[in-house]
Amino acid sequence: MIPEVVAHFEDQLPNVKPDQDISERRSIIMLRDNSTHNHNSDQSSDLEELAFEVVEKSQAGSNGKVSPQLKKLFDASDSIRNEEPDELWFAPDFMIQTSLPASKPKGSVYTRKNGKMTLVIKPASIFDDKGNLEEVFPYGIYPRIVLIWIVTEAVRTKSRFIDLGPSLNHFMTKKLGLSSGGAQRIQGIRKQILALLGAPISALDSSAKSGFTNDRARNLFVSTNYDLWTQNRADAKSDAKQSSWLELSQEFYSYLNIDDVGPGPAPLDMRAVQGLGKDVLALDIYSWVVWRVFAAKGRDTKAIRWATLQKQFGSEHKKTPEFKRDFMEALKKVRLLYPGLKFEVTPSTFKLLASELAIEPRARKRLYGKLS
Numbered sequence: 001m002i003p004e005v006v007a008h009f010e011d012q013l014p015n016v017k018p019d020q021d022i023s024e025r026r027s028i029i030m031l032r033d034n035s036t037h038n039h040n041s042d043q044s045s046d047l048e049e050l051a052f053e054v055v056e057k058s059q060a061g062s063n064g065k066v067s068p069q070l071k072k073l074f075d076a077s078d079s080i081r082n083e084e085p086d087e088l089w090f091a092p093d094f095m096i097q098t099s100l101p102a103s104k105p106k107g108s109v110y111t112r113k114n115g116k117m118t119l120v121i122k123p124a125s126i127f128d129d130k131g132n133l134e135e136v137f138p139y140g141i142y143p144r145i146v147l148i149w150i151v152t153e154a155v156r157t158k159s160r161f162i163d164l165g166p167s168l169n170h171f172m173t174k175k176l177g178l179s180s181g182g183a184q185r186i187q188g189i190r191k192q193i194l195a196l197l198g199a200p201i202s203a204l205d206s207s208a209k210s211g212f213t214n215d216r217a218r219n220l221f222v223s224t225n226y227d228l229w230t231q232n233r234a235d236a237k238s239d240a241k242q243s244s245w246l247e248l249s250q251e252f253y254s255y256l257n258i259d260d261v262g263p264g265p266a267p268l269d270m271r272a273v274q275g276l277g278k279d280v281l282a283l284d285i286y287s288w289v290v291w292r293v294f295a296a297k298g299r300d301t302k303a304i305r306w307a308t309l310q311k312q313f314g315s316e317h318k319k320t321p322e323f324k325r326d327f328m329e330a331l332k333k334v335r336l337l338y339p340g341l342k343f344e345v346t347p348s349t350f351k352l353l354a355s356e357l358a359i360e361p362r363a364r365k366r367l368y369g370k371l372s
Helices: 002-015 022-029 041-059 068-082 093-097 141-157 168-175 183-198 250-256 270-275 280-296 306-313 320-337 361-371
Strands: 088-091 110-114 117-121 124-127 133-136 161-165 201-209 212-220 223-227 244-248 266-269 343-345 349-352
Touching: 068 270, 068 320, 088 093, 088 141, 088 270, 088 361, 093 117, 093 141, 093 280, 110 306, 124 183, 133 183, 141 161, 141 183, 141 244, 141 250, 141 280, 161 168, 168 183, 168 244, 183 223, 212 250, 244 250, 266 270, 266 280, 270 280, 270 320, 280 306, 280 320, 280 349, 306 320, 306 349
Parallel strands: none
Antiparallel strands: 088 266, 110 117, 117 201, 124 133, 161 244, 201 212, 223 244, 343 349
């Protein structure tokens, strides 16, 4: 369905005039036709809304074509609507209940709060490309994608040892399907991977009950040992014996609960993660709603105030209305990748309603057995 929809957008773009009334422009690119008749009106409406915004942005200065990343999003949506997943990826719960930094944090400590849980991250000490020691936080899309992939490998192999291939360049292109870009970009990715592996991470919980204060903590590093190679020149050749690898810390591996009977890491649809590209907030929201709906076991969740959600997802936003606006924009993409998601929005709260699971139990069992 989606490829035909994309073609429809591009065919109609020449007919859309910037000075037309918004309702006239919308009517030109409406998608409620034979290509969408098999889906309910809410899902079709979401697709139409996102499509309309794509056209708006195209008219604002692009070449009049749907971007490759948006086509990737639409292709992922089409696949998810019509086929069961061939592969699941997994994420640790501290990344889902809270979130990693979206942009470079200010100050010496980064914190996120969700209910009783507080995530605390301090910067890692790493060498820059000139050999100077510096303090770096893991932030942005790359630490998220790498962490998800690492946890998925641990689930798949049930091992703390993770093989990355001959170099980080190979790891990014062959295992993650991302472009490593030029030397400057790969050095930036290198720094973010090293920051993820070496940053001290704490999940803290403090509560009062019956005259007592109960303090609990999980203090961990993702990795305690690693040996990584980065190709700095295009003509550099890898040694046949050269290998990049990392070993998860015992604390982190135990935190994942892979070997025990229990929920373990949260399963995510690989197609959705890849379809969201570099949209950090959309990935955080997708991971959270998938986990939260699964944990709710067919019930509505409690309504959450926007200011509370802001502390969990968007502390970079200075004002709650700005966070709410960006959250709702990102949620449009999420709904394309999670068509069964239902929610309720009020001016002051957001509430997840009982929804179909993003990943059906039969798919989880088929791919990963009891761990899924």
